[in-house]
Amino acid sequence: MARLFITPREIDYISDLTKEVTKDIIGQKIFYYTVREDLTTVHDVYEEAPEKVFNPPVELDALVEWQPETFKTTKFGSEETATIEVYLHARDLTDKDFQVRSGDYFSYGQLFFEITSVIADKNVYGQVEHQTGYKVTGKQARQGQINVKPLGPTSEAIDDPDAVQKTFVQQRGQEENSLGKTGDVRALQQNEKLEAPISKPQEVSNKGNSVTTDSSFYGDE
Amino acid sequence: MSTRLDKAYSDGVSRGTGYEGQNVAVDDYLPPCTIEDVDRALFNLFNGEIPLFYEFENNMKRVPIIFATGERFAVLRRKKPLRDKAGALILPLVSIMRTDINQDAAMGPGQGSPAVIRKRLSKDDPKYQRLLNSRNLKFQDGADHPSHLADGSGNGTEDGKLATRRVDGSPDEDTRSGNHIKATLGTNIFEIIEMPPVKFYTASYEVTFWAQYTQEMNGMISALMSTYHNNHQRQFRIESDKGYWFVATVDASISPGTNYDDFTDEERLVKYSFNITVPGYLIMPDFPGSLNGLRRYVSAPETSFASTQTAGVPVDPVIGGVASSDVNSYILNDFAMADEPLPGQAIGADGIASTLRIAGVDVPGASVSTVDNRPSSAQDKKGADTPKNIEASVGGFSASGTTQQMLRVTHDPFTGKKITKVVRVKSRNQRKGETVYREGLTTDLGKI
Numbered sequence: 001m002a003r004l005f006i007t008p009r010e011i012d013y014i015s016d017l018t019k020e021v022t023k024d025i026i027g028q029k030i031f032y033y034t035v036r037e038d039l040t041t042v043h044d045v046y047e048e049a050p051e052k053v054f055n056p057p058v059e060l061d062a063l064v065e066w067q068p069e070t071f072k073t074t075k076f077g078s079e080e081t082a083t084i085e086v087y088l089h090a091r092d093l094t095d096k097d098f099q100v101r102s103g104d105y106f107s108y109g110q111l112f113f114e115i116t117s118v119i120a121d122k123n124v125y126g127q128v129e130h131q132t133g134y135k136v137t138g139k140q141a142r143q144g145q146i147n148v149k150p151l152g153p154t155s156e157a158i159d160d161p162d163a164v165q166k167t168f169v170q171q172r173g174q175e176e177n178s179l180g181k182t183g184d185v186r187a188l189q190q191n192e193k194l195e196a197p198i199s200k201p202q203e204v205s206n207k208g209n210s211v212t213t214d215s216s217f218y219g220d221e
Numbered sequence: 222m223s224t225r226l227d228k229a230y231s232d233g234v235s236r237g238t239g240y241e242g243q244n245v246a247v248d249d250y251l252p253p254c255t256i257e258d259v260d261r262a263l264f265n266l267f268n269g270e271i272p273l274f275y276e277f278e279n280n281m282k283r284v285p286i287i288f289a290t291g292e293r294f295a296v297l298r299r300k301k302p303l304r305d306k307a308g309a310l311i312l313p314l315v316s317i318m319r320t321d322i323n324q325d326a327a328m329g330p331g332q333g334s335p336a337v338i339r340k341r342l343s344k345d346d347p348k349y350q351r352l353l354n355s356r357n358l359k360f361q362d363g364a365d366h367p368s369h370l371a372d373g374s375g376n377g378t379e380d381g382k383l384a385t386r387r388v389d390g391s392p393d394e395d396t397r398s399g400n401h402i403k404a405t406l407g408t409n410i411f412e413i414i415e416m417p418p419v420k421f422y423t424a425s426y427e428v429t430f431w432a433q434y435t436q437e438m439n440g441m442i443s444a445l446m447s448t449y450h451n452n453h454q455r456q457f458r459i460e461s462d463k464g465y466w467f468v469a470t471v472d473a474s475i476s477p478g479t480n481y482d483d484f485t486d487e488e489r490l491v492k493y494s495f496n497i498t499v500p501g502y503l504i505m506p507d508f509p510g511s512l513n514g515l516r517r518y519v520s521a522p523e524t525s526f527a528s529t530q531t532a533g534v535p536v537d538p539v540i541g542g543v544a545s546s547d548v549n550s551y552i553l554n555d556f557a558m559a560d561e562p563l564p565g566q567a568i569g570a571d572g573i574a575s576t577l578r579i580a581g582v583d584v585p586g587a588s589v590s591t592v593d594n595r596p597s598s599a600q601d602k603k604g605a606d607t608p609k610n611i612e613a614s615v616g617g618f619s620a621s622g623t624t625q626q627m628l629r630v631t632h633d634p635f636t637g638k639k640i641t642k643v644v645r646v647k648s649r650n651q652r653k654g655e656t657v658y659r660e661g662l663t664t665d666l667g668k669i
Contacts, residue, residue, distance in 0.1 A: 035294040045257070045264045047291020047299075103294030114293065 006125045012187035014124060015091040022089060023184060024170040028064045030086055031057040031151050033105040057151060063087040064108055082140040084113055087121065090131040095185040100134055105141055107150040113138025114145060170201035177201045226512055239335035239417025239514050246414050246517035254504035258461035259424050260319065263469060263499060264288050266459045267315055272444050275313050275437050289318035313432035313441065321425040331419045339414040343519055346410040351383060353408060356396040408522050417514035420503040429494045438491050442475060472496040534628040536643055538578060538587040541565020545588065547572035553580040565590035583626055583643040
């Protein structure tokens with residue numbers, strides 16, 4: 001599409017629409033663990049580190065393409081392994097000044113994944129400087145590669161307090177919501193093309209009518 | 222005893238493993254030589270020894286070396302990045318990949334038995350030298366001398382002095398001429414440090430040169446070919462940081478991996494590969510679960526061949542090579558101690574006598590085995606072990622650690638009847654002409 005019709009304002013609009021879908025509606029997220037190679041003792045010949053040092057996990061909004069685990073029975077016995085593809089919004093990463101790199105780890109549910117590849121997914125209407133997002137492929141990490149307890153939501157079969165996500169709060173371009181800082185920036189609002197939303201971010205939580213349902217629904221309060 | 226680490230005691234029969242005994246040399250340290258040392262030595266050869274450089278923007282840069290291959294995070298985030306901003310590798314590069322470890326290395330000494338790596342004077346040697354007084358110093362109270370005997374008669378030692386019954390000698394020439402600090406070695410207590418046997422192997426590597434241009438490749442290959450220690454054998458002397466060194470031999474062929482014949486839809490590849498073999502060795506590798514294999518021994522400065530004559534006929538158990546196949550030998554096996562030797566199989570041995578011996582009753586004709594082929598689970602918790610208390614005897618006498626058995630003929634004090642018994646000698650003192658027999662279970666041989 002010609003640049004004549006897709007202006008920076010349209011690019012911002014597309015970006016904000018993507019954020020609205022991922023952050024305010026879908027609500028999938030991963031927890032990203034950056035390996036601190038500067039703090040990790042890396043073997044100088046083999047370039048490996050059994051004991052890695054990680055940054056604290058960062059919560060990233062994402063579109064997760066879940067794939068069933070692969071079940072294999074070999075001479076070592078049976079084994080289940082998972083591969084996952086995660087789509088991260090490029091503008092969102094830029095806003096947060098966050099870099100996704102191969103070799104880092106992330107958790108989704110109970111599983112940890114080592115990032116095997118990070119690929120720029122598409123251009124926005126052929127404009128090379130604007131990426132829609134990154135396709136991150138993760139291969140299930142084994143115990144020993146990363147030894148951290150996964151953060152929830154993990155599984156309803158687990159008793160941990162955060163095993164099931166009971167609260168979902170929209171971000172809507174606000175710096176903070178009831179869960180804390182969002183890091184969310186909506187370009188049209190920032191550039192004063194749109195005014196800030198009149199209503200506050202909606203949430204799904206236990207504040208709803210306990211007689212008929214366990215959770216409030218969007219707009220029930 | 223499935224591995225050499227399980228053999229807890231020396232037995233004088235089987236070959237030493239290097240891990241027997243508790244005499245670990247805790248004050249000594251031997252840097253382990255492992256597979257990593259060979260890898261590192263070869264890596265250092267290419268990373269720092271062979272002049273592999275290329276020019277970039279009028280600067281000389283060393284060609285990066287990759288030991289195939291590290292974890293993603295580490296390889297991708299080197300201090301000197303291997304990739305450009307787009308993620309493509311920056312050429313030239315050298316990759317080293319270990320392709321094989323061959324244990325069939327018929328070379329080198331020391332693979333069979335522990336090796337002595339150090340011999341030094343023991344900390345106790347100065348004390349012993351004072352007792353020995355090899356320079357025959359007469360007027361030094363701290364040195365042992367016959368003149369220090371009380372009254373010169375052997376009834377004790379004068380106060381504050383050391384005395385000896387050794388024959389009085391004259392100071393040697395060095396002492397008389399005042400050369401007291403001349404180093405001499407003679408009768409000393411030596412401390413000996415042993416290490417477990419070395420394991421040899423051959424490690425093979427595939428090295429790949431990958432360049433952007435043939436000119437770069439020519440330079441890299443020339444650097445390799447012109448820096449051999451030995452041009453005929455194409456060898457390098459490679460060294461690990463710990464000081465161990467190995468000989469790396471480069472195969473004659475350096476094979477191209479180029480795609481010049483057709484690279485219509487592909488990147489032009491300028492690659493060459495060759496193989497390197499390095500005979501290596503393992504010295505006390507420090508893998509998780511490994512044991513300290515350094516052992517410390519102290520030499521015996523004096524060896525005395527003394528004979529003691531005891532009235533009686535020695536009737537020690539016959540030493541058998543293998544365990545007895547006679548079922549009679551195991552009738553009383555439930556009485557056996559965990560480290561008791563098995564009944565032996567020997568000419569003239571009697572199974573009943575052997576099993577009685579297990580039960581603590583000594584009878585002529587018993588036999589003990591020098592080997593023990595029971596599985597570990599049937600023995601003590603230290604694992605299968607050969608008998609520890611068996612020593613060869615010569616002429617009815619053996620080393621001091623062995624219990625001697627004698628045939629004694631006595632008379633019953635009440636009946637006057639002649640009784641023949643086997644008794645064990647507890648101690649003997651030749652000087653006093655005294656032999657003490659151990660009180661215990663004895664059998665009247667007249668009744669069996």
